[in-house]
Amino acid sequence: MTGGPGTIWGVGLGPGDPDLMSVRADRLVRSGTHIAYFRKKGRPGRARKIVEELLRPDATEIAMEYPVTTEIAFDDPAYSACLSDFYADVSAQLRDLALAGHDIVVLCEGDPFFYGSFMHLYTRLKDAVPVNVVPAITGMSAAWTATGIPITWGDDVLTILLGTMPSEELERRMRDADAIVVMKVGRNLPKVRAAMQAAGKLDRAWLVECASMAEERAIPLAEAGDVTPPYFSIVIAHGQGRRP
Incomplete structure (x- = not known):
């Protein structure tokens, strides 16, 4: 505790391998007295598992359990309303701890500012208490590395898409x-594979599952079949730009 408000740290853990955490992230996690992390109800939480061997024995853990994940369609207004209430509640909990003088480390899979849940806390907390962010290697970086092929060459432009987009938009x-x-x-x-084929890029597309983790697997997308891959899965199509 300090004389003033504590700091909330959004700490990026990287793609999943603890060895790929930054020195700053490692230091903050090892020294943290209050450790917060997101998880699905009934699950240990991937972020918590990444730091299993790093936490100090007396650390106070704050498990922030999502009220909904896939039970409601993401475009249903009820989905946004439910998550908005959840983020407001956990933000208030962390704010009160910080105002009481405690520093809090919020564990973030990947990079906190790249499709991460911490962003929703950050926007609610940044004007109330000190909030700092520790960037990290993203899952997509680990995914294209797992293919053993550079992702961009020369003037290639990298485009990031979401599998939840409509088929026509994905293809375009x-x-x-x-x-x-x-x-x-x-x-x-x-849907992603069909769009990639329609766009004429299936022959150079890969599916990467659990990049940098023990379960890592990288296979050509055309050979992936229709089995639903793990949550931590990314599809990659490498650029073919100019090279010397």
Whole structure:
């Protein structure tokens, strides 16, 4: 505790391998007395598992359990309303701890400012208490590294898409892209593969599961089948730009 408000740290843990955490992230996690992390109810939480061997024995853990994940369609107004209330509640909990003088480390998978839940806390907390962010290697960086092929060459433009997008929009953007990363694949894999084929890029597309983790697997997308891949799955299509 300090004389004034504590600081809330959004700490990026990287793609999943603890060895890929930054020195600053490692230091903050090891010294943290209050450790907060997101998880699905009934699950230990991937972020918590990444730091399993790093936490001090007397650390106070704050598990922030999502009220909904896939039970409600993401475009249903009820989904946004439910999550908005959740983020407001956990933000208030962390704010009160910080105002009481406690520093809090919020564990963030990947990079906190790249499709991360911490962003929703940050916007609610940044004007109330000190908030600092520790950037990290993103999952997509680990994914294209797992393929053993550089993602961009020369003047290639990298386009990041979401598997939740409509098929026509996916195809259009893929057709216009040089290098492609598709996030949020999951049950959208057949749609993503069909769009990649229609865009003429299936022959250079890969599915990468659990990049940098023990379960890592990288296979050509054309050979992936229709089984729903793990949550941490990304589709990659490498650029073909100029090279010396």
